[in-house]
Amino acid sequence: MDLHEPILQWYADHARDLPWRHESCSAWGVLVSEVMLQQTPVARVLPAWVQWMERWPTPRDLALAPAGDAVRAWGRLGYPRRALRLHQCATVITEEHGGVVPTTEATLLTLPGVGTYTAAAVACFAHGERTVVVDTNVRRVQARAVTGVALPAPSLSRAETAVAASLVPTDPAVARVWNVAVMELGALVCTARSPRCGQCPVADRCVWRRAGSPPYDGPARKAQGWAGTDRQIRGAMMAVLRASDGPVRLADLAVACPDDEVRRMRCLDGLVSDGLVEPVGRGRYRLPA
Secondary structure (H helix, E strand, C coil): CCCHHHHHHHHHHHCCCCHHHCCCCCHHHHHHHHHHCCCCCHHHHHHHHHHHHHHCCCHHHHHCCCHHHHHHHHCCCCCCHHHHHHHHHHHHHHHHCCCCCCCCHHHHCCCCCCCHHHHHHHHHHCCCCCCCCCCHHHHHHHHHHHHCCCCCCCCCCHHHHHHHHHHCCCCHHHHHHHHHHHHHHHHHCCCCCCCCHHHCCCHHHCHHHHCCCCCCCCCCCCCCCCCCCHHHHHHHHHHHHHHCCCCEEHHHHHHHCCCCHHHHHHHHHHHHHCCCCEEEECCEEECCC
């Protein structure tokens, strides 16, 4: 099945103009974008990325700043540990790699918080390496177009990775465009809940469509809640800390969960354990220095 030409042409006509895709974007800018985009929509990431890059255009700039500044600048992107990981990455890149983002997947994987996907994405999009980039969008496109199922399984399998690898063009320059094109198709057209099959460039070749678009019948997929969860309480505590110029009292953090002290302290202890919050004595807390 030849998917390359129609998908690449579709991307050429419909790709979003995002700053981290520009040829002028640094490898550091690509790395920052990939970390920010993990489980966070582009619309929320875009303004945060622009502000981040204006403030810390190089890894050295961020490494010289307090970790708490990175957490504060992270704002409401969610999963603020990613801000700490980026700060740690900046420090390692500065101290061990001369301020230059590594070019190979293997070396990128040694950076704090950089996993298989991020290493492959940065090596490909920042350095032009031929890699296999597999995110949620890629998995969904190939599940439907190639495998013939509505949605991929909850966890990435070796078989999926093998399919993705078989589809990556041999030319590194074309592979770089292909990887981002499939991601874009999944984000804009081959969406999880309401796929726009009428706009899909490979609808006539899609195995799932040819089979009558059968519904998903795999393992149950757990929806991530927010309201009333520990994540919401932790997020409310972080919002209080970000809004303060200095340490805050435990009583100020209690507004995040006023009726359950045990749960409140569990969430706060978790933030301290994750390195996102530092106790400074006398019942006061602050963002990391």
